[in-house]
Amino acid sequence: MSELPGAVGLLGGGVIGGGWAARFVLSGVDVALFDPALEAQRRVREMLDNARRAYRSLTMVPLPREGELRFVDSVEEAVAGTEFVQESAPERLEIKRELLRAASQAAQPDVVICSSTSGIRPTLMQELMEDPGRLVVGHPFNPVYLVPLVEVCGGEQTDPAAVKRAIAIYEALGMHPLHVRREIDGFVADRLLEALWREGLWLVHDDVATVAELDDAIRYGAGLRWAFMGTFLTYRIAGGEAGMRHFLSQFGPALQAPWTKLMDVPELTPELVEKLAAQSDEQVGQAETAELERWRDDCLVSVLQGLRAVDAGAGQTLARWEQGLLDAAGRDGPRASDVPLRLVVQEIPPAWVDYNDHVHESRYLQLFADATDALLRLIGVDAAYVAATGSFYTVETHLSHLGQAFAGDRVSVETQVLGFDGKRLHVFHRLLREGEAEPLATAEQMLLHVDAGAGRVAPADGSVGERAAEIARGHEGLPRPDRAGRSIVATS
Amino acid sequence: MSELPGAVGLLGGGVIGGGWAARFVLSGVDVALFDPALEAQRRVREMLDNARRAYRSLTMVPLPREGELRFVDSVEEAVAGTEFVQESAPERLEIKRELLRAASQAAQPDVVICSSTSGIRPTLMQELMEDPGRLVVGHPFNPVYLVPLVEVCGGEQTDPAAVKRAIAIYEALGMHPLHVRREIDGFVADRLLEALWREGLWLVHDDVATVAELDDAIRYGAGLRWAFMGTFLTYRIAGGEAGMRHFLSQFGPALQAPWTKLMDVPELTPELVEKLAAQSDEQVGQAETAELERWRDDCLVSVLQGLRAVDAGAGQTLARWEQGLLDAAGRDGPRASDVPLRLVVQEIPPAWVDYNDHVHESRYLQLFADATDALLRLIGVDAAYVAATGSFYTVETHLSHLGQAFAGDRVSVETQVLGFDGKRLHVFHRLLREGEAEPLATAEQMLLHVDAGAGRVAPADGSVGERAAEIARGHEGLPRPDRAGRSIVATS
Numbered sequence: 016m017s018e019l020p021g022a023v024g025l026l027g028g029g030v031i032g033g034g035w036a037a038r039f040v041l042s043g044v045d046v047a048l049f050d051p052a053l054e055a056q057r058r059v060r061e062m063l064d065n066a067r068r069a070y071r072s073l074t075m076v077p078l079p080r081e082g083e084l085r086f087v088d089s090v091e092e093a094v095a096g097t098e099f100v101q102e103s104a105p106e107r108l109e110i111k112r113e114l115l116r117a118a119s120q121a122a123q124p125d126v127v128i129c130s131s132t133s134g135i136r137p138t139l140m141q142e143l144m145e146d147p148g149r150l151v152v153g154h155p156f157n158p159v160y161l162v163p164l165v166e167v168c169g170g171e172q173t174d175p176a177a178v179k180r181a182i183a184i185y186e187a188l189g190m191h192p193l194h195v196r197r198e199i200d201g202f203v204a205d206r207l208l209e210a211l212w213r214e215g216l217w218l219v220h221d222d223v224a225t226v227a228e229l230d231d232a233i234r235y236g237a238g239l240r241w242a243f244m245g246t247f248l249t250y251r252i253a254g255g256e257a258g259m260r261h262f263l264s265q266f267g268p269a270l271q272a273p274w275t276k277l278m279d280v281p282e283l284t285p286e287l288v289e290k291l292a293a294q295s296d297e298q299v300g301q302a303e304t305a306e307l308e309r310w311r312d313d314c315l316v317s318v319l320q321g322l323r324a325v326d327a328g329a330g331q332t333l334a335r336w337e338q339g340l341l342d343a344a345g346r347d348g349p350r351a352s353d354v355p356l357r358l359v360v361q362e363i364p365p366a367w368v369d370y371n372d373h374v375h376e377s378r379y380l381q382l383f384a385d386a387t388d389a390l391l392r393l394i395g396v397d398a399a400y401v402a403a404t405g406s407f408y409t410v411e412t413h414l415s416h417l418g419q420a421f422a423g424d425r426v427s428v429e430t431q432v433l434g435f436d437g438k439r440l441h442v443f444h445r446l447l448r449e450g451e452a453e454p455l456a457t458a459e460q461m462l463l464h465v466d467a468g469a470g471r472v473a474p475a476d477g478s479v480g481e482r483a484a485e486i487a488r489g490h491e492g493l494p495r496p497d498r499a500g501r502s503i504v505a506t507s
Numbered sequence: 508m509s510e511l512p513g514a515v516g517l518l519g520g521g522v523i524g525g526g527w528a529a530r531f532v533l534s535g536v537d538v539a540l541f542d543p544a545l546e547a548q549r550r551v552r553e554m555l556d557n558a559r560r561a562y563r564s565l566t567m568v569p570l571p572r573e574g575e576l577r578f579v580d581s582v583e584e585a586v587a588g589t590e591f592v593q594e595s596a597p598e599r600l601e602i603k604r605e606l607l608r609a610a611s612q613a614a615q616p617d618v619v620i621c622s623s624t625s626g627i628r629p630t631l632m633q634e635l636m637e638d639p640g641r642l643v644v645g646h647p648f649n650p651v652y653l654v655p656l657v658e659v660c661g662g663e664q665t666d667p668a669a670v671k672r673a674i675a676i677y678e679a680l681g682m683h684p685l686h687v688r689r690e691i692d693g694f695v696a697d698r699l700l701e702a703l704w705r706e707g708l709w710l711v712h713d714d715v716a717t718v719a720e721l722d723d724a725i726r727y728g729a730g731l732r733w734a735f736m737g738t739f740l741t742y743r744i745a746g747g748e749a750g751m752r753h754f755l756s757q758f759g760p761a762l763q764a765p766w767t768k769l770m771d772v773p774e775l776t777p778e779l780v781e782k783l784a785a786q787s788d789e790q791v792g793q794a795e796t797a798e799l800e801r802w803r804d805d806c807l808v809s810v811l812q813g814l815r816a817v818d819a820g821a822g823q824t825l826a827r828w829e830q831g832l833l834d835a836a837g838r839d840g841p842r843a844s845d846v847p848l849r850l851v852v853q854e855i856p857p858a859w860v861d862y863n864d865h866v867h868e869s870r871y872l873q874l875f876a877d878a879t880d881a882l883l884r885l886i887g888v889d890a891a892y893v894a895a896t897g898s899f900y901t902v903e904t905h906l907s908h909l910g911q912a913f914a915g916d917r918v919s920v921e922t923q924v925l926g927f928d929g930k931r932l933h934v935f936h937r938l939l940r941e942g943e944a945e946p947l948a949t950a951e952q953m954l955l956h957v958d959a960g961a962g963r964v965a966p967a968d969g970s971v972g973e974r975a976a977e978i979a980r981g982h983e984g985l986p987r988p989d990r991a992g993r994s995i996v997a998t999s
Contacts, residue, residue, distance in 0.1 A: 030745060156729060162728055162731060162732070166724070191723070195715075197716075199715055203716050204724040204729065207703050207710075207721065207724060208738070210703050211700075211738055212738050214698050214701075214702035218698065223689045224688075226737075230737025230740050232658070232696040232699060234735050235685065235821050237700050238734050239807060241725050241726060241729070241730030242731050242810050243730070243803075243806040244803065245707075245724070245726055245730065246700070246722065246725065247783075247786075252649075252803060259784045263775060263780050263784070292751045292752045294739075295739060295740075295751035298740060298743075307744050311732070311744060314736070314817050314820075315735075316817075317813035317814060318734050321809035321812060324860070325805045325808075327806045329726065329731055376904070377872040377876055380872045384869055408908065409908055411907050411993075412868070413995055414906070415903050434997055435998065441997060460995075461996075499995075500995060501903075502905065502992050502994035503952075505933060505992060506925070506926030506927065506928045506932075
């Protein structure tokens with residue numbers, strides 16, 4: 016059972032609040048958002064567009080139907096009828112206290128209320144609340160719809176059950192909650208980031224390096240490792256076979272070396288602010304913020320997918336989220352009785368275009384294979400069945416290219432089951448561009464059912480076989496496709 | 508022309524020296540390595556094995572023939588006859604000074620000598636040297652054979668030409684040299700790393716979080732971004748449309764907040780060392796260092812490949828290196844007269860494995876399509892021909908799956924041209940695992956030549972048509988594949 020609420024109330028629609036809105040909406044949760052700023056609606060909608068774009072290349076798993084996004088005019092409206100509240104107002108204690116008080120008076124008593132604060136201790140924020148036991152800090156990182164980390168921290172009055180519920184909801188959103196057990200200002204992650212940032216400010220202040228050089232010193236070096244392991248594991252491995260004790264004995268003395276100026280904090284004089292801003296302008300050149308955001312998202316998607324491929328860190332979080340989506344898609348996806356089956360509907364991502372400016376031919380097969388996968392899920396071939404019994408394997412595919420798909424096209428795959436004899440499943444797919452009747456490509460596929468233990472062809476088991484047979488019977492009345500049974504005709 | 512030297516001398520074979528050895532050897536450079544430690548030879552050979560393994564999945568581009576690795580008994584032997592020297596001794600000034608003095612006396616005067624020091628200023632190290640103008644710091648990051656960053660810094664006596672030469676050599680090795688223009692202790696990158704490390708030590712000291720939690724606070728959050736952008740660009744984007752000035756005005760005050768304890772340095776008491784070491788042991792569980800190194804390398808490879816896909820940061824460095832390798836390999840690639848043609852040789856990357864633990868079927872077609880692309884290049888279909896005349900388009904493909912490929916398999920595609928009539932090009936591919944005669948899969952493809960201007964089928968032009976016909980004639984004597992002309996046989 017998914018831990019996701021059906022509807023949530025969001026207070027604040029800035030960079031963080033908008034990111035939450037995108038994550039909830041794309042996870043199928045209805046959102047009511049309150050932000051008095053004039054620009055909030057536009058910004059949140061733009062962020063949702065960015066997130067949609069990123070998710071389309073983040074995963075090939077079908078996303079749930081989007082939740083509804085409503086902009087409301089008060090805290091009370093945002094909170095009414097919702098099962099969860101997330102506050103993302105500016106980092107000022109008075110503002111947060113007042114919002115949280117109002118939200119706690121309007122919400123049902125069992126509704127957990129989270130704050131996105133990056134530094135304020137929850138104990139300070141829960142003072143004016145009704146039922147303060149439900150206040151939990153849930154501190155996310157930008158962009159909220161892609162970065163999985165969320166620091167979770169309760170205050171002195173917080174009920175452990177509220178912390179547990181917040182963690183379950185964040186996990187169902189595809190995030191990685193980190194429970195900060197001891198309440199401190201700035202929690203954990205921002206303290207580490209802040210230390211690096213302060214040192215960077217000094218290096219710019221002293222003209223040792225520019226902001227672009229400092230950024231390069233991270234992203235071409237240690238930053239590549241930080242995508243999957245923190246400083247402690249990095250140093251342990253660097254210590255070699257002798258491990259952490261050895262590393263500390265070898266490099267501990269460097270802690271006393273004059274390598275940082277961190278004993279002091281640089282004052283942000285107008286001159287230093289101007290230097291930082293000018294260097295930052297130079298670093299990005301002509302790029303607009305919107306462009307930089309899309310670039311950042313593309314990079315994050317690619318790093319996350321890379322980590323999923325090696326089953327590490329945030330890649331594991333992504334894989335778990337996809338499994339949850341797959342499980343959920345099984346519950347309310349297409350039905351076996353649909354004739355023909357429409358198992359894949361999606362947009363062609365720009366990344367599928369090859370160096371010749373064409374959608375690479377292997378991507379056509381990817382779409383057809385996705386449709387076959389969806390068909391298998393529909394007849395009950397899930398992870399448990401694959402492990403215990405077996406699965407269907409493609410043994411032959413005949414592809415015909417009849418037109419061209421382009422990046423941005425909305426396409427769907429329609430699937431017709433041509434036959435099933437217990438072991439062999441014979442299917443025919445058509446790839447259609449939205450609004451067109453003639454397919455861009457077709458694929459005929461033959462699959463064989465293989466027994467997991469014996470490793471050889473064997474009949475499909477019980478209900479899987481029955482469902483496949485049922486679909487095959489339902490499709491018997493459809494006309495046989497012209498291109499079924501086709502072979503390539505030689506040139507001579 | 509490549510800037511790579513033919514032979515280099517390495518002083519020191521620890522984690523860093525061994526990493527340099529691996530990078531040079533795999534780039535085709537001969538290495539003479541001096542390290543008096545008993546374990547050095549074994550360690551360096553293991554590291555070279557790790558690097559070989561990582562490079563096989565890092566790139567599909569053919570690597571050059573490996574350089575020779577020799578272990579020698581003195582500084583003089585290491586340096587004799589080499590064009591470049593890299594010192595990677597322990598971080599003690601006296602040791603480095605003595606090694607550099609000896610190396611500078613034995614080397615030809617025009618040989619650039621670099622030190623891997625992570626913190627010592629070059630001015631201090633060049634004092635005893637002959638021709639001290641050639642001493643340059645080239646500070647790499649672990650593992651040296653994968654992480655591209657190398658900080659380059661000259662001392663007071665350093666000749667700018669030596670800095671330039673060092674940068675050219677590091678670039679030819681596929682690295683990203685960062686010129687640190689102002690000489691300071693610890694250079695730039697380690698200062699940033701050290702700041703974060705100190706703050707982490709405090710958080711462990713104060714029992715706010717464990718080493719594993721602190722590492723998670725990085726790798727599920729900011730660390731994902733640091734793989735492609737540093738703190739300054741991150742904050743600029745987080746500042747939204749108003750940029751860096753706005754960010755500083757909004758978050759500048761937090762610099763004064765009590766968010767760090769960095770004004771002080773924690774003392775490494777036996778108790779703190781024990782706590783750090785015990786938590787580190789718990790973090791890695793039963794994993795051996797060698798295992799952790801391979802895991803780290805797999806993650807780095809995957810992150811680098813992800814960044815290459817979006818043409819960002821270290822991914823660009825990788826792409827440039829590959830282009831250099833391709834240019835070098837183009838001189839001795841396959842010839843039109845090879846029968847049959849072997850146009851694709853590569854390793855199956857882990858990223859091709861789908862959530863069912865199988866290599867996704869679309870990847871088989873990707874390999875076959877790569878072979879077809881290589882065939883087209885071989886007959887002269889290059890960017891100019893495509894723009895001016897046209898190209899061949901796949902209209903039909905028949906795939907047969909006869910076995911399974913696994914991540915890490917070395918595979919090749921053998922291509923037989925079955926026919927060419929001026930417009931239609933008929934090919935048959937076999938996917939073979941190294942050392943096996945029976946194919947894992949086959950693909951029969953029919954391609955049509957399309958005129959670029961008219962957008963319709965037309966004969967291939969001049970030499971392209973001639974070369975295609977020549978290859979077809981050369982393959983006439985090959986037996987016709989059993990599976991050519993095959994169609995899918997219905998279940999009933």
